[in-house]
Amino acid sequence: MARGDGDWVVRCERGHVHWGRFGAAGLLPVHDGHVLLQHRSRWTHGGGTWALFGGARDSHESAVEAALRETGEECTLDTSLVTPFGVIGVDHGNWSYETVIGSIDSMPTVERASRETRAAAWIPVDEVDRLNLYPPFAKAWTTLRTALVRPVLIVDAANVMGARADGWWKDRAGAAARLRDELAKVAAFPGITPFDVAFPEILFVVEGAARGIGSVDGITVVDAPGSGDDTIVDMARGRLDAPCLVITADRELLRRCEKVGAQVSGPRTLLSLLA
Incomplete structure (x- = not known):
């Protein structure tokens, strides 16, 4: 159980290639009708699109732990300020992606913290659909936007x-x-x-x-x-x-x-x- 043991490419039961030996997770922070999104660097898969901060889970991590860690590695958001209130997953058989949704009491300025990130921005919920979204996130957004309030x-x-x-x-x-x-x-x-x-x-x-x-x-x-x-x-x-x-x-x-x-x-x- 070592940091990074999930960093590997896998082929799911649907025949798709994904990053994350043990699946992957992303974080969707929410505040006052806004969500924090990542503008992906050009060299990454889906480069130039907007999506969640996140990445591969390690073998010892929960979805919440992985989403918070990955976000902290990719941007300057203090993830200790985020209070997770729910998880929504997409299961491809031997691979899954889990979105961790959480509230935060403010919208601090967030900068890039890794080469994977081109920029970070707080986007009004009603304007997310207008962005060039990473296709898997675009597909998930229909459900995610119904889950932006703590249950x-x-x-x-x-x-x-x-x-x-x-x-x-x-x-x-x-x-x-x-x-x-x-x-x-x-x-x-x-x-x-x-x-x-x-x-x-x-x-x-x-x-x-x-x-x-x-x-x-x-x-x-x-x-x-x-x-x-x-x-x-x-x-x-x-x-x-x-x-x-x-x-x-x-x-x-x-x-x-x-x-x-x-x-x-x-x-x-x-x-x-x-x-």
């Missing part, structure tokens, strides 16, 4: 608690706190379209005797003032600028959330991720 996961705590027999009926507040703490340990979540893997904002809705347990790092606990269902629907309706997934098995709540445009899934989707 939201809304958990119907009472319903998820009721899906497992851990004595929740004896101590609702204690059971809710246990579920909250287990959820806080989950690093990534599948199933929030269009992301393959997401690092969402998590809203944990409690009601009745479970109210007052408080938030923890990574989990915002919302005390429903009345009906938990009504609170969840209101929150889902208010977050539809972002991909939003509601976790519940309540059929009426599922129907109401779908009606306002949220994605829905049952408790098993969540419980399968918990330790």
